[in-house]
């Protein structure tokens with residue numbers, strides 16, 4: 001499986017850090033797209049919801065997505081997801097997160113910032 005360097009179009013391996021042709025940082029490239037994931041739709045338990053969050057983050061890292069809109073609903077899952085996202089931000093795995101347009105039932109998680117050159 002390959003992905004494409006957004007700067008020069010070269011096909012590179014999934015785990016390539018820098019494009020061998022133009023030296024762009026592949027992991028930071030984004031096409032500006034946003035994943036959407038509802039992790040509190042079906043009465044998930046907190047561990048199930050966090051596992052879904054983890055899975056969608058993994059999937060997003062394999063794509064050029066800029067971020068993920070995570071629907072958390074209200075209540076305990078939302079609190080635990082916020083705690084998890086805080087930790088991921090602290091450890092550098094995501095760039096940041098915020099309430100989606102003031103909607104407290106959803107977070108907009110920024111995976112990468114699109115600092116292309």
Ligand SMILES: [Zn+2]
Nearest residue numbers: 005008019022
């Ligand atoms: Zn390139």
